[in-house]
Amino acid sequence: MKKFTYIIITALILSLTMGIASFAAEKPVITFTEDFKTMYFNDYEYYQMDLTGFESNVSFTYDEYYSEIYEYDPELGQDVLVSVENEYYNEENPAFANYKLSEAQKKTVSTIDIYGDEIIALVDVHFKDGGKYSLTLLREDYVDDYNSLKSNESNQYKIEYSWPEDNYVNATKNQLLTGKTKEIDPLEYLYDYEYVYINSEDGMLTYTPGLLWILDDTYYYVSYEENKITNEDDLFMMDKVILHEITDETVVEALKVAEDKYYADDYGYLYDDDLAHEISYVVLVTIFGVIPGFICLITFVFAFIKKKTYRKLLFATSAFLLLEIIVFAIFMVTTNFK
Amino acid sequence: MLKKLIKYDFKSVFKLWWIAAASTVALSVIGGLIASFFAADEFTEKVIPIPILIVAVIILTIVFIGFGAFGIFTDILVYVRYYKNLFTDEGYLTFTLPAKRKTILNSKILLSFVFGSLTGLVLTINTVNILLISCGKYIFTKEILEEIKYVIKEILAYEYSYYFAIYLIEFIVIGALLLLTSYLFTFGCITVASVIAKKAKILVAVGIYYGAVSILSSILSLFYLFGISSLYEVFWALDQSDVFICVALLLVIVALVLCATCCLLYYLLHWCLHKKLNLA
Numbered sequence: 375m376k377k378f379t380y381i382i383i384t385a386l387i388l389s390l391t392m393g394i395a396s397f398a399a400e401k402p403v404i405t406f407t408e409d410f411k412t413m414y415f416n417d418y419e420y421y422q423m424d425l426t427g428f429e430s431n432v433s434f435t436y437d438e439y440y441s442e443i444y445e446y447d448p449e450l451g452q453d454v455l456v457s458v459e460n461e462y463y464n465e466e467n468p469a470f471a472n473y474k475l476s477e478a479q480k481k482t483v484s485t486i487d488i489y490g491d492e493i494i495a496l497v498d499v500h501f502k503d504g505g506k507y508s509l510t511l512l513r514e515d516y517v518d519d520y521n522s523l524k525s526n527e528s529n530q531y532k533i534e535y536s537w538p539e540d541n542y543v544n545a546t547k548n549q550l551l552t553g554k555t556k557e558i559d560p561l562e563y564l565y566d567y568e569y570v571y572i573n574s575e576d577g578m579l580t581y582t583p584g585l586l587w588i589l590d591d592t593y594y595y596v597s598y599e600e601n602k603i604t605n606e607d608d609l610f611m612m613d614k615v616i617l618h619e620i621t622d623e624t625v626v627e628a629l630k631v632a633e634d635k636y637y638a639d640d641y642g643y644l645y646d647d648d649l650a651h652e653i654s655y656v657v658l659v660t661i662f663g664v665i666p667g668f669i670c671l672i673t674f675v676f677a678f679i680k681k682k683t684y685r686k687l688l689f690a691t692s693a694f695l696l697l698e699i700i701v702f703a704i705f706m707v708t709t710n711f712k
Numbered sequence: 713m714l715k716k717l718i719k720y721d722f723k724s725v726f727k728l729w730w731i732a733a734a735s736t737v738a739l740s741v742i743g744g745l746i747a748s749f750f751a752a753d754e755f756t757e758k759v760i761p762i763p764i765l766i767v768a769v770i771i772l773t774i775v776f777i778g779f780g781a782f783g784i785f786t787d788i789l790v791y792v793r794y795y796k797n798l799f800t801d802e803g804y805l806t807f808t809l810p811a812k813r814k815t816i817l818n819s820k821i822l823l824s825f826v827f828g829s830l831t832g833l834v835l836t837i838n839t840v841n842i843l844l845i846s847c848g849k850y851i852f853t854k855e856i857l858e859e860i861k862y863v864i865k866e867i868l869a870y871e872y873s874y875y876f877a878i879y880l881i882e883f884i885v886i887g888a889l890l891l892l893t894s895y896l897f898t899f900g901c902i903t904v905a906s907v908i909a910k911k912a913k914i915l916v917a918v919g920i921y922y923g924a925v926s927i928l929s930s931i932l933s934l935f936y937l938f939g940i941s942s943l944y945e946v947f948w949a950l951d952q953s954d955v956f957i958c959v960a961l962l963l964v965i966v967a968l969v970l971c972a973t974c975c976l977l978y979y980l981l982h983w984c985l986h987k988k989l990n991l992a
Contacts, residue, residue, distance in 0.1 A: 654942035661939050662965055666972070673976075684979060691975040698968035705961040708954055709946045 404473040410499055413511050420495050420511035423520060426604045427582045430493035454561050455610050493578060519574035523581040531570050533586050535636040543628040550595035553619035560615050593620040593629050662702040670695035713811040717819035725789045725827055733834045736782045740838035743775035744845025751847035779835055786831040790824040794899055799906040813985045824895040875956040882963040889970035896977035903981055907988040
């Protein structure tokens with residue numbers, strides 16, 4: 375018993391010491407140049423870049439709370455996105471919570487919010503006079519990747535259908551931008567679009583130059599640059615976007631094949647839609663029809679064998695179950711024949 | 713005779729229950745006052761120091777544990793009353809009363825249902841209490857009340873709004889049936905244990921209860937695994953108007969299954985008490 379007590383006390387002291395040590399451990403400090411256009415963190419320099427369409431593939435080190443608010447539009451007969459709420463909690467990412475300002479910066483700046491990950495940092499500088507300065511910064515060793523992704527016009531864009539894996543179509547910028555243009559309200563055609571993107575060589579940086587929009591069985595391309603879209607959320611806040619009809623036959627054919635493959639594969643279910651429905655009906659009929667029916671029959675038979683008191687109870691049970699089966703039959707008729 | 717039995721059962725449980733209920737109401741007032749720190753932190757510019765918030769979290773946790781304990785305490789009171797009154801020495805006296813076994817059983821079931829509902833009511837009042845004391849003044853502003861009015865108007869103007877009233881009724885009925893089923897189920901475990909065991913009846917009852925709950929939860933998880941995904945498949949293809957009626961029908965099915973379960977459990981209880989119980 376004594377030994378056991380010693381072990382417990384030692385474990386407690388150890389865990390306490392480790393807790394205090396980790397709390398007291400020095401956190402990396404973020405500093406900026408006077409104009410905030412360069413950030414220093416973890417022995418890396420981060421430079422200000424226009425990161426429209428860029429995304430890093432580092433798994434998030436902070437929690438992102440994101441919600442979309444839809445409202446029902448009776449004219450369209452569907453829900454439409456009216457606003458997107460984004461909340462980042464940079465205190466969830468202790469690495470980004472520890473910044474240091476110069477004496478000159480302290481005079482004008484009240485707080486700084488830094489979001490992002492090890493490659494891309496999003497910085498909001500809040501000034502004491504109420505002003506705000508937002509900038510996007512990229513880690514120095516990814517600047518070459520950034521330049522090559524942004525400038526290489528002949529680069530193969532990938533148009534991605536998310537399932538099955540590797541179901542994408544290659545196309546060049548020219549192939550996507552040559553057709554005639556058209557303007558639409560993006561909220562009216564909210565759902566039918568796919569991402570167009572290029573990955574850096576190591577796969578850590580992704581550039582999304584635009585989207586593939588499917589409208590009336592025709593493929594269109596939406597360029598982020600042309601529409602001055604900074605991210606996907608902006609798209610649905612815009613009144614109009616310019617679409618380029620994709621006329622290149624090779625691309626159109628490849629897109630049709632990819633689309634067929636995407637829908638035929640049934641989002642990765644192990645069985646196809648019809649089989650899924652059949653299995654579902656069998657399961658439901660067993661749970662709500664066969665099992666209660668069996669118990670109903672047994673209680674009904676027992677009701678005849680048993681004495682008065684039990685008879686009433688057993689009749690009541692079988693009546694409830696019979697009623698349940700009838701309601702379930704109505705349910706199945708309502709769902710099955712529509 | 714039922715009235716007299718209920719009166720004595722009620723008295724026996726109420727003399728301890730009201731103290732616990734009053735204590736939780738007092739706890740809810742303390743909880744409300746403590747939660748007002750968080751409300752001030754959330755709704756106003758005031759910054760509450762972290763040590764105060766930590767103490768507040770600890771006190772609030774104790775308050776909510778108190779609420780949970782109150783629910784368990786009510787159940788224990790009802791089960792103890794059932795066990796002592798029927799299966800201990802007291803049972804000899806109970807069964808010599810000029811009352812049918814069915815009447816005695818009905819009295820216990822009614823007692824459990826009434827106290828279960830009362831406990832639910834007290835806990836709801838306590839929660840409302842906490843909300844009103846802590847953030848009532850922030851929530852019930854003119855603008856927010858207007859907003860609530862607007863939302864209610866919108867709901868009422870909605871084409872299928874009457875379904876919400878139907879769902880509400882169905883949920884209340886299902887809630888009541890669930891409460892009844894759970895009490896009947898536990899009474900069933902106690903009764904079966906008292907019938908089959910000569911010693912350590914409570915231990916056997918607990919064993920039966922956990923055994924039965926494990927089996928039932930395995931069956932329910934199977935239903936969850938296959939049934940819910942099957943329902944999803946069925947509902948996926950429906951029109952909006954049909955979804956409303958199908959949900960209403962589904963809730964009726966659940967209510968009817970619960971009714972049948974209650975009847976079967978009652979049958980089991982009655983049969984055990986009538987045919988199998990031998991206190992001698």
